[in-house]
Amino acid sequence: MGILERIKEIEAEMARTQKNKATEYHLGQLKAKLAKLRTQLLEPPKGSSGAGEGFEVTKFGHGRVALIGFPSVGKSTLLTMLTGTHSEAASYEFTTLTCIPGIIHYNDTKIQLLDLPGIIEGASEGKGRGRQVIAVSKSSDIVLMVLDASKSEGHRQILTKELEAVGLRLNKRPPQIYFKKKKTGGISFNSTCSLTHVDEKLCYQILHEYKIHNAEVLFREDATVDDFIDVIEGNRKYMKCIYVYNKIDVIGIDDVDRLARQPNSVVISCNLKLNLDRLLAKMWEEMGLVRVYTKPQGQQPDFSDPVVLSTDRGGCSVEDFCNHIHRSLVKDVKYVLVWGISARHYPQHCGLQHNLQDEDVVQIVKKKEKEEGGRGRFKSHTTGPARISDREKKAPLKT
């Protein structure tokens, strides 16, 4: 029997099984079996390198955003509107057959936006180009799930299920469960809170299913059996997702209002150019990018060319900032001067571990190098925290 048939069989058995206290162990075991099969399904088939079959596009810019959705919801129209790169749009399904990259210029950063073929139910099991589309989504920093506001609201659930089936977790944080495999010593099971979804026996059984007999498990929150399986599998990707309801020009105002109030959702119309700026602002916010402006001694920072850091990728410490400029820089740094939100006063002397925030200004003071005299405008000891204002950015600097 193939993997797909076994998945179908287990899903059918789960659907038949009533959920109650007596079946909870059996259901947990089925869930673990299912998760193992899904992981197997993701492995490239034996004898293939796995290369060449996807649509790899070189990463570019400070972040990557993927457009995921059913066919003809307006993904290509949206890419063309936001990036100026033309991607063919038409009223028939599967107009787009490959991955088309474009660039969004926003807040002095460049964000790569990827248009992708439409995906359909069953994508996670290889229907259509689902597998390739999902691989590209996994490589991005956030996902925009594009939905047709005039179509069934069930589409959002179907797509979420498809993405979950391949290990993507949307708008969730990793479960607070410590898990470590050991060589010997059996299984030690502990929790820091009372558990209402699982008990020790259920967890042992799941571990048994994975043939794990020595491990340390510590639940730090009231997690579910699905969370526990996610932690054991260890290959889950936790991503932000914005639900983008397009085509609001064809629905009534009450429906627009209801959709707009759902969490993580933005309503737009490409045809009427409605709310696209709100979408960009939301996207920017969710990406959590941190722009840091470098200030050479005695000079004004270049406010059009930030170093862009990210908490999710690489971190936002002064050390990360230095590494971004040059790998060998860190060893020469004595301390840095920081102006902006992260500074308690202006300028604050900070070490490598200090965490920077969006729009901070940083001057690096190297070992055996004297810091700037007290004349520059940035030297003034303003009380923080405050952003460098737009006016300050535009004003000419006397140094």
Ligand SMILES: Nc1nc2c(ncn2[C@@H]2O[C@H](COP(=O)(O)OP(=O)(O)OP(=O)(O)O)[C@@H](O)[C@H]2O)c(=O)[nH]1
């Ligand atoms: N009414 C309305 N139609 C739209 C809007 N945006 C796009 N469309 C139309 O929807 C149809 C599909 O648009 P596409 O951009 O090709 O959609 P897609 O999601 O890229 O489709 P595939 O590549 O086939 O998956 C086209 O006829 C567009 O003109 C909108 O805001 N309102």
Ligand SMILES: [K+]
């Ligand atoms: K289309």
Ligand SMILES: [Mg+2]
């Ligand atoms: Mg398209």
